Amino acid sequence: MKTLRRLIYGEVLVAVAFVTLSFLALFFFFDFVDELQGVGSNNGGYQLKHAFIYVLLLVPSHLYELLPISVLIGTIFVMARLAQSSEFTILRTSGLGPSLALRNLMGLGLAFVVLTFVVGDYVSPLCDRYGQLLKSRYMGQISVGQTGAWLRERQADRSFAVNVQTLTPDGNPSGIRIFEFDKDGQWTGLIRAKLGILTNDDAWVLQHVERDSLTRQGTASNLVRSSTQEQTWPTGITSEMVSVALLKPDRMGTIDLFQYIRHLSANGQATQRFEIEFWKKVFYPLSCLVMVVLALPFAYLHFRSGNIASHVFGGVLAGISFFLLNNVFSYIGNLNSWAPWFAAAAPGMLYSVASLAAFGWLVVRQ
Known part of the structure; x- marks a missing residue:
């Protein structure tokens, strides 16, 4: 089983790293082009090097936002490629049952959950704070x-x-x-x-x-x-x-956001929006588990007709729809005063059930 895990984990980690770096490079380019408009402003205080450092400090925020979708794309690509080359069929005949495959991928998903939590709760807020202070130092004060x-x-x-x-x-x-x-x-x-x-x-x-x-x-x-x-x-x-x-509440760490909610509640202020953001911070890292479960059924499909690209594209669309639904549920939950934890967790639960149902159907069919 160690050899099996080494094979799957290595393939998935390389694919996820490649997808993540590609996305980060793309976002870095767009952010840097956008910041060039401010270079030379405030009597020339904001220079090219400041723009480069500021955009660099935005990378952890983008990493936090992109990790689940990168996990989905990378895992789908690996599972589909293993299915197309019949490697996954060989692994199944060697004793890789459905429950064992799911358990192995869930273990890898937990590692991504921890990474997403650390980046989103510690690295990203710190870098965002330094980035805002850097920009305000050379472009003026922060106001809304x-x-x-x-x-x-x-x-x-x-x-x-x-x-x-x-x-x-x-x-x-x-x-x-x-x-x-x-x-x-x-x-x-x-x-x-x-x-x-x-x-x-x-x-x-x-x-x-x-x-x-x-x-x-x-x-x-x-x-x-x-x-x-x-x-x-x-x-x-x-x-x-x-x-x-x-600024934005999603830029805070989980503990800081929880303390802010307690402060608002103690002073009789509305907390619905911030409670939803708090529970999103709690459940968002767990979306990496949803992504690996969503990717696993692709290992049980047959790609002999050469349509692997269309299946991978369909999986990517499913992942994008998950994030769109996640944001929509936040707004709907805020407008309709839903329980904050439900508004934050409902998309993940729906997609987890759908993924497990698709996985079970493919296993039973084959």
Whole structure:
């Protein structure tokens, strides 16, 4: 069995590596051409070498997105080629039963699951963060829309609505407005700061601060305005939370996204979209297992008529439809308030059942 696994694993790994490198080279070229438009902007600060490094830092994100489809294409090609050359028929007569073939491919699929999880949860978020900071350092600050990002937080008998306009090249919020409300929801103050330094002590160090405080005595109200160079504002809002509010939630790690969901829930904000993204992060690496199961039935087809290309193309279309359905279910689940785990896991379950049914039918037929 070691020889058998060495043969199949070696063929699949080489094919998957070739497909992955081809896709990454294609995406690298497109990204680099797109970044050339920004070269020379901001008084020439953003140069060709910066564009090259930025595009290079995008590679882990593309690797995370492309690994399952690369696994599908590479595995289908190997299984179809083994079937066409009758090598798989020889392996079957040598004792490679359906359950053993499925178990061997599932073991290889688990290795791809681990690789996808590591890339998507650790390597990709880190590289994306450095890439955004690099680009903002030479092209300006990171901002979204005209109103920036909005976050909420509750502290004891008070609540806050925090508005961040941009992120600096160091990843700190700037253009900060903090609206303060009492326990009855009445506005009591406004803090404006040009910059906030995020510390590890659950606090922001606000710089160039202006504060408006409203005090009420009966029917009379008094507005007091003050300013200071620096003020410490205790908060549980982290840099990752600000980043996800300004950027995309799928760029976060699973643990960071889970903490952000808890923060939103504790402050009475909607979490449906982010919960779906969280469960997609959990289930997405498992799609590699779905892909190898989807590819295995191709080993039991006959390709003596020379139509191997059409079968491989059909398998590729099936894989692409899986990813399209995965995105569609996310939007539909968000609109219809489906259970987040179901919206994220349903496409994988449907395709796994279909793949196993096709595999079982081919085994029974032959």
